[in-house]
Amino acid sequence: MLDEAIEVKNLRKNYGKFEAVKGIDLSLVPGKVNALLGPNGAGKTTTLKSILGLVQYSGEITILGEKISMARERISFVPEDKSFYDSLSPEKAIKMCSLLMGNFSADKAAKLMKEFDLPMNKKISAFSLGMKTSTYLAIAMAQDADIFIFDEPTWGLDPIRRDEVLEMIKNLSLNGKTVLYTSHIIPEVEKIADVFSIMYKGEILYTGELKGLGSRFSLFNLPPETAIDSKAFSAVVREGKATKVLTDDSEKIRELRKIDGSKEEVVDLESFFGTLVRGNKHVL
Ligand code: ATP
Numbered sequence: 001m002l003d004e005a006i007e008v009k010n011l012r013k014n015y016g017k018f019e020a021v022k023g024i025d026l027s028l029v030p031g032k033v034n035a036l037l038g039p040n041g042a043g044k045t046t047t048l049k050s051i052l053g054l055v056q057y058s059g060e061i062t063i064l065g066e067k068i069s070m071a072r073e074r075i076s077f078v079p080e081d082k083s084f085y086d087s088l089s090p091e092k093a094i095k096m097c098s099l100l101m102g103n104f105s106a107d108k109a110a111k112l113m114k115e116f117d118l119p120m121n122k123k124i125s126a127f128s129l130g131m132k133t134s135t136y137l138a139i140a141m142a143q144d145a146d147i148f149i150f151d152e153p154t155w156g157l158d159p160i161r162r163d164e165v166l167e168m169i170k171n172l173s174l175n176g177k178t179v180l181y182t183s184h185i186i187p188e189v190e191k192i193a194d195v196f197s198i199m200y201k202g203e204i205l206y207t208g209e210l211k212g213l214g215s216r217f218s219l220f221n222l223p224p225e226t227a228i229d230s231k232a233f234s235a236v237v238r239e240g241k242a243t244k245v246l247t248d249d250s251e252k253i254r255e256l257r258k259i260d261g262s263k264e265e266v267v268d269l270e271s272f273f274g275t276l277v278r279g280n281k282h283v284l
Contacts, residue, residue, distance in 0.1 A: 004027040004028055004029070004030070005028040005029070005030040005031075005063070005064060005146070005147055005178035006026070006027070006028040006051060006061070006062070006063050006064075006147065006178075006180065007026075007027055007028075007060075007061070007062045008024060008025060008026040008027070008047070008050075008051065008059065008060075008061050009025055009059055009060040009061075010023050010024075010025065010058075010059040010060065011023065011024050011025075011026070011047065011050055011057055011058075011059035011060075011061065012057060012058045012059055013043075013046050013047075013050055013055060013056075013057045013058075019202055020043050020046045020202055021043045021046050021047055021050065021057070021202045022043075022201075022202035022203050023059070024043075024047065024199070024202070024203060024204045025204070026047070026197060026204060026207070027207075028147075028178055028180055029178070029194065029195050030178045031173060031176050031177070031178060032173055032178065032179070032194035032195055033169065033170060033172075033173045033179040033181060033192050033193050033194050033195075034178070034179060034180050034181070034193070034194070034195045034196070034197070035181050035182070035183060035189045035192075035193035035195070035196040035197070035210075036048075036180065036181070036182045036196075036197050036199055037182075037183060037184065037186070037189055037196055037197065037198050037199070037269075037273060038182075038184070038198060038199035038200055038277075039184065039200065039277060040184070041201075042199040042200050042201065042202070043199055043201070043202045044151070044182040044199055045080050045151055045182070047199070048077075048080075048149055048151050048180070048182065051063070051068070051149065051180075052068060052075065052077055052149065053068035053069065053072075063075065063147065064146060064147070073101070073102055073103045073145070074103075074145055074146045074147060075145055075146075075147045075148075075149060076103075076140045076141070076143035076145035076147070076148045076149070077140065077148075077149045077150075077151075078133075078136045078137060078140045078149070078150045078151060078153050079136070079151055080151040080152050080155075080182075082129075082132045082133060082135075082136050082155075083125075083132075085124045085135060085136075085139075086123070086124050086125040087123070087124075087125065088123070088124055089119075089120065089121045089122055089123055089124065090113050090118050090119070090120045090121075090122075090124065090135055090138075091120045091121055093124065093135065093139065094106050094109045094110060094113075094139075097109065097139055097142075101143060103143050103144040103145060104139075104142055104143050104144075105142045105143075105144065106142070108141070108142040109138050109139055109141075109142035112137070112138035112141055112142060113134075113135065113138045116131075116134040116135075116137075116138060116161070118131060118134060118135060118138070128156065129155065129156030130155075130156035130157045130158060130161065132156070133153065133154070133155050133156050133157055134157070134161065136153075137150075137153060137165060137168075141168060141172075145177070146177060146178065147177070147178045147179075147180065148169070148172055148177055148178070148179045148180070149179075149180045149181075150169065150179065150180070150181045150182070151182050152182060152183060153165060153169065153181065153183075154166065154183070154185065154188060162188070166188060166191055166192050169181065169192055170191075170192045173194065181193070186269050186270050186273060187270075189210075189269060190210065190268070190269045193210050194209065194210060194211070195207065195208070195209055195210065196208070196210055196269070198273060198276055198277070200276075200277050200280055201280075205276050205277070205280055206234075206276055210269065213267060213268070213269065213272060214266060214267040214268060216248050217234070217246060217247065217248045217267045217272060218246070218247060218248075218253045218256070218264060218267060219244060219245070219246050219264065219265040219266075219267050219271055219272075219275060220244065220245050220256045220259075220262050220263065220264055220265070221242060221243075221244055221262065221263040221264075221265060222242070222243045222244070222245060222256070222259060222261075222262050223259070223260065223261035223262065224241035224242065224243075225241060226243060226259060226262075228243065228245060232247075232249075232252065233245045233246060233247045233249075233252070233279075234246045234247055234248060234276065234279075235275045235276045235278070235279025235280065236279050237275055237278045237279045244265075244275055244279075246267075246272070246275045246276065246279065
């Protein structure tokens, strides 16, 4: 078995002079839910489009050890822009997918669409946002692929459907499939991700396992005007006179605990993400 399901090396993507992705490396862990988190415009969709060969880029990307042209049928994809099937009804979309994709099960798609309560003969362009997302998910889940790539797969879904979909995504990984998933909804990522990467302004700021994040890192609120060496920490956020620092260095953690008036905050994905992104606002 390969160590990585997808390997991205030094990926760069410019739109004109604008650098949307600035030479990132990314390895997807097989059989896990790999989440790509980041604020609006971070470069997540551009990264996914590059992996799928939908845009030109520079760098090296391999999928299960092969180029995308050889591995297309091994990937199933839910795009951010859910307008591709607009001119069809779910029934016709299923027929079209059966013709175009060798790995597609029409029965499975129809069964999932029924579970999602979708009207099979209505035009998809007339669907609500959540119904369109459900249609794409049903089509994607009906493919016998090894890797599932989801760009914002819960967009517009009601809370009950969203939980069902998150469970389906988690189950894919429990059945040995690899998932790459983008979101900005942190509680969702916290529910299903095994590994996560944080992307900001075209760079990957951090990649690691979600489990144990709070015991690996510590986050301190330091008293006003505490002198610190900003470079020595994973992130430093200054807001007014207050300073927040994030670190996984056990010696630093011991020192920070001794500072009079320093307060330790719980590190969860929300506080980790917020501190890392705010702390890098001036850096990148
Ligand atoms: P969001 O979470 O808002 O969907 P994202 O992280 O997926 O954002 P991208 O869609 O990859 O971000 O966009 C990254 C940057 O590249 C943004 O600044 C965006 O404006 C720019 N960009 C994306 N597509 C194009 C394009 N076709 N032409 C020009 N600029 C683009």
